[in-house]
Amino acid sequence: MVRSPSREETGLKKGPWTPEEDQKLIDYIQKQGSHGSWRHLPRIAGLNRCGKSCRLRWTNYLRPDIKRGKFSEEEEKLIINLHSMLGNKWSLISTKLPGRTDNEIKNYWNTHLKKKLLLMGIDPVTHRRRTDLELLANFPKLLSSSSNSCSLINPLMENSTLGLPTDTVQLARIQIMQALLQVLLKASSFSSSSSSSNPNAYSNLVLNNLLSSSLPPLQTFSDSSNSSSLPPGTSAFGESFQTPTSYQDFAAQNSENISKQLLFYSNSNNMLESSENISVDQKQDQIDLNETSATKSMSTRSLDALNLSDLDDSDLSWKDFLDQIYW
DNA sequence: AAATAACTCAACCGCAGTAAA
DNA sequence: ATTTACTGCGGTTGAGTTATT
Known part of the structure; x- marks a missing residue:
């Protein structure tokens, strides 16, 4: 079980990848059709990196099916909803967002989405009011x-x-x-x-x-x-x-x-009490049934509570919801 | 314009699970 | 049965960038 560091991994390059390194990795994987053994890839591809670093660079950045750019509102809602059911299971969450990596989602959660929930007075860990x-x-x-x-x-x-x-x-x-x-x-x-x-x-x-x-x-x-x-x-x-x-x-x-x-x-x-006391597996089963139910419920019930007749909850966007309810 | 603070995100680290020797 | 190698995951770091003073 205990994994000892490989003797060959000493003296290998760390830090940001150069365009030349990226190209070597891309060329190798495209030529082979797959990455094969990550451990042996660097030596064969002529990279002075450990296999782990190569795998990370490929899966999080170089993979051709990665969607880059800002997260859409729908993606945000989906992440929040999935997180409320699955917690920090980033790899599981990423399977529901094509083109997004677990690392990217994790970063986006930590830098953006947590703040949104905090602004609403909702604990981003429990998804309940603090x-x-x-x-x-x-x-x-x-x-x-x-x-x-x-x-x-x-x-x-x-x-x-x-x-x-x-x-x-x-x-x-x-x-x-x-x-x-x-x-x-x-x-x-x-x-x-x-x-x-x-x-x-x-x-x-x-x-x-x-x-x-x-x-x-x-x-x-x-x-x-x-x-x-x-x-x-x-x-x-x-x-x-x-x-x-x-x-x-x-x-x-x-x-x-x-x-x-x-x-x-x-x-x-x-709002989200109903998702408590349910196992991760059970929660995952719910995902496909109604991927945005939690966030829709959130806006609807809050609007009802506040009785803000000038708001139309059916057309309310996520941002509008935050702006109008909270500020 | 310069200094400082805050933010972002690519990359790293260590751990765990599993397969192979 | 035990050890080693490999892969994947989640938490964390820190260099680069942007915002603020």
Whole structure:
């Protein structure tokens, strides 16, 4: 089982292939009709490379049936759908995309598609809504924590059913809200150097989206003189947060907006649950039956959840879907 | 215009499975 | 039964390119 490195492989060239090397490899395989033994190919073809390097160069780059260029929207959808069922089985996924190599798909996934899912608040590993968004999902509960609808954001909080002094209840709830947002802000701060592999990048995006769409100008919450030096919105719930009455007004005006976004996050969690607890083989069997069902379901259900009547989900492209739903 | 950061992707590495000796 | 060779796969790297400051 243990494969020892070949003695002959020492001193062989590594790194990028030259056009001359490419031509030698192409000429040899075309002349032979097949690559034959990869191990012996380099010596016969006059290449100072190991067989493994030759095989990789051929299968990932020189093979005549390789489709080059950008991935189409259909290919993207198919990759996402296949990945949700098969995971990182790149070679298996590549069999469903003629002309695309497993390496190319893997690279495209890591550099592009993962980001797309992150932007949607979906974990690219599990294809489910990220679990730390549970915090956000509880937001509506906080907003309507008493029998009165939206009691927290209702300016009539003085009618507290708890029998507590109005300002006490009000302060307590605001503090909960403040703590919640501070936790999220703290999490987002880790992603300052945004990278595709940064696990917190999505948190930053989600939070920024929430804040940018629902927070009032900073001065609404703070009368401190140095507030203008802070990024708009980003510190509204920080230490300078001192005017609950203004917050009530803000929350009342934006509760619908916040609820819609949270509803979307909640629904995105349910989208692909049906594919759980199914073996890889079973999942593969599903592929041919409905190759884009997951992504279609995703857009349809999210649109339903948000009740955006101005969107036509049947004609919605993948990009449009992301743009319109998320941003 | 230069420096720096971020991104892309071809290529490499190590492991695992299998066939052959 | 054990060892060795070969192939394929998935994770990772780093040089080159592009974007940003």
